[in-house]
Amino acid sequence: MxxxxxxxxxxxxxxxxxxxxxxxxxxxxxxxxxxxxxxxxxxxxxxxxxxxxxxxxxxxxxxxxxxxxxxxxxxxxxxxxxxDADKRALHSRLHSAGHLIGTVGIDLGLRPDKAQHWPEASRVVFRMEETAPPEAGEWEGKANHIVAQNLPRQCGIQDGARMVGFGSLPAFPCGGTHVRSLADIGRIRILSVKTKKDTVTVNYDIL
Ligand SMILES: [Zn+2]
Structure with missing residues (x-):
């Protein structure tokens, strides 16, 4: 292999x-x-x-x-x-930003379902049970508050799965690439928060 x-x-x-x-x-x-x-x-x-x-x-x-x-x-x-180092850096920043949006969603009682971290088409989709999601502005504030803590990346293999986390935040099973520490993301911009039946789609970008 x-x-x-x-x-x-x-x-x-x-x-x-x-x-x-x-x-x-x-x-x-x-x-x-x-x-x-x-x-x-x-x-x-x-x-x-x-x-x-x-x-x-x-x-x-x-x-x-x-x-x-x-x-x-x-x-x-x-x-x-x-x-291509520039392209890789952009993909890593977008992917790490997606994980933080996932962390914010979990804190709000939502369940991350799927995500894509593509330039100009990044989003995280959650399943919603009873909690209504906050507006984009509040979501953005919470995500950037975590970025400002500049926590270091933690990467390891656990039970055969690669886990990626930052500081003591919950780690996610993930095969992607990530920033070394959160400040490298820059600023997260939440473009929209869309609710449809029991799903919430958070569209985002980075500045
Ligand atoms: Zn990931």
Missing amino acids: QQRLYYLSDETECDSAIVSSGEQDGRFFAILAATLFHPRGGGQLADGGWIDDCKVLSVESLGEAILHVTERLLPPGPVRLRV
Whole structure:
């Protein structure tokens, strides 16, 4: 199984090796011994970047394997990985912001159901039992109050699952990438809070 280096490392460059590569449905792919590239999934978009000087077009999970879809066919052997650091930083900030919105929702008695942390399309969806959700402004105030505490990221493997939390806040099972400490998020903006039957959708962005 490939090593998912991004689970425990914030590095965006390292040496690795292509263990197999090929062509499928007109697309070239490479499988690496160890990868820094986060694949699309878990509510987070794929990393961009390069394997040597070849552009990585997408990164996808296929069972336990991670497929790096490349611009051309790369032969097996040693390679240098470079993740697009700006894109990664944006994805990490959005993802960590989503977790904090989840924390605020739990404090309000809501149950996080699903989330996506995509640029310009980020949202967290909750199940609502009896509690009516607060307005966007109140939600935003609570989330940014936690950001201001600048708690450090805590990452670990628990019962085989990777858990991500900040300070002593509740940790969530998560395979995504996150900021090192909360101030790196910047400011969270709640764009809207929409209620429909028993679901609450919180749309957000970061500044
Ligand atoms: Zn997550």
